[in-house]
Amino acid sequence: MIRPRLSTFAEQVIIDRQSNHLSLINVLEEFVFDTFPTILAKISLVNIIERDETDPEQLTGRLTIEMEGNRIVDQEIGVDFQGKLRVRNVTVFGGVPLAGPGKLTATLMMDDVVLGTCFINVSSRPRIANEPAS
Amino acid sequence: MEIGRSGIQIDLQNLLAIYAYANTPSYLYRRMRADQSLINLARSIDPKELIQLYNDHIKKDQRPIEDTVIGYSLLVTITLLNNHKLASSLLQEINPKLLEWGERIRQIYESEATPNSIQIIQIPFEPPQINKESKTETSTTIKTIPLGTS
Numbered sequence: 001m002i003r004p005r006l007s008t009f010a011e012q013v014i015i016d017r018q019s020n021h022l023s024l025i026n027v028l029e030e031f032v033f034d035t036f037p038t039i040l041a042k043i044s045l046v047n048i049i050e051r052d053e054t055d056p057e058q059l060t061g062r063l064t065i066e067m068e069g070n071r072i073v074d075q076e077i078g079v080d081f082q083g084k085l086r087v088r089n090v091t092v093f094g095g096v097p098l099a100g101p102g103k104l105t106a107t108l109m110m111d112d113v114v115l116g117t118c119f120i121n122v123s124s125r126p127r128i129a130n131e132p133a134s
Numbered sequence: 135m136e137i138g139r140s141g142i143q144i145d146l147q148n149l150l151a152i153y154a155y156a157n158t159p160s161y162l163y164r165r166m167r168a169d170q171s172l173i174n175l176a177r178s179i180d181p182k183e184l185i186q187l188y189n190d191h192i193k194k195d196q197r198p199i200e201d202t203v204i205g206y207s208l209l210v211t212i213t214l215l216n217n218h219k220l221a222s223s224l225l226q227e228i229n230p231k232l233l234e235w236g237e238r239i240r241q242i243y244e245s246e247a248t249p250n251s252i253q254i255i256q257i258p259f260e261p262p263q264i265n266k267e268s269k270t271e272t273s274t275t276i277k278t279i280p281l282g283t284s
Contacts, residue, residue: 017214018167020246039259075255082218082249094256 002055005048005086007116009106013044013090022046022088031122033098040096047089047108047116049079057081061110063091067122068102077108079115089116098122137187137204142179144207145171146200153203159235163242166210176214184208185228192232205233213243221247 011026024046031040045063058080065073073093081087089108098104105119135146148169156162166172188208191201209230215221222244230236 015250018164020248073255077253080249080251083222084218084249086248088248088250090250090252092254095259096257
């Protein structure tokens with residue numbers, strides 16, 4: 001059975017060439033902005049997926065990013081286990097537009113099976129009384 | 135140093151130094167994987183040529199230390215190929231046991247190899263549509279913050 005092991009957003013993802021270890025720098029769980037709309041210049045999504053010996057080695061998944069029902073990304077993603085039982089999929093997004101506060105949700109699916117899903121809460125910073133609008 | 139017929143370059147001095155200091159297969163494997171000349175070699179070499187070179191240098195009755203180091207270097211170069219399936223099949227095709235730590239290096243690689251796939255998705259910027267016929271009044275507020283005084 002194909003199953004998700006980890007799915008998370010991070011500011012930066014590093015895969016060490018010597019050890020093949022994966023490092024997540026600045027794991028993202030919440031964004032607070034003063035103004036909207038805004039753009040996330042760079043954001044990385046990590047999905048670690050596992051399979052059993054009987055599962056196929058190569059899959060085609062669909063990666064979506066949604067913000068309050070508005071689909072920002074809808075991309076086909078090839079997943080190749082290359083004979084192993086675990087694979088890491090790193091997707092770096094540039095220029096993610098955020099129209100307003102809400103829940104930014106990323107989902108990696110294969111057919112009807114969710115291979116990984118995670119979200120970030122996006123909120124606006126409360127204004128201090130008498131603070132001029134920026 | 136140039137090895138093979140097609141002018142393949144490796145930094146033999148550095149690789150010899152790594153081999154001289156290596157006291158475990160793990161040390162040799164990790165240090166050689168960090169060698170830039172092997173990283174470059176893994177990007178450019180044809181796998182068939184890699185096997186041919188390995189056999190040329192290793193299948194000798196009495197080989198000099200340079201050939202042993204080149205053998206280990208080529209073994210590590212296989213582990214640097216950006217395709218685990220190909221690397222695994224090449225490691226089965228060659229005989230790592232011809233090198234004292236060859237089989238151990240193959241085992242380390244197999245135990246640590248998790249395939250990675252990386253995509254970069256640049257979302258095109260779409261500026262908001264502005265209706266030219268409508269008039270909007272804009273106002274700008276400039277906030278002046280006095281510099282701190284002591």
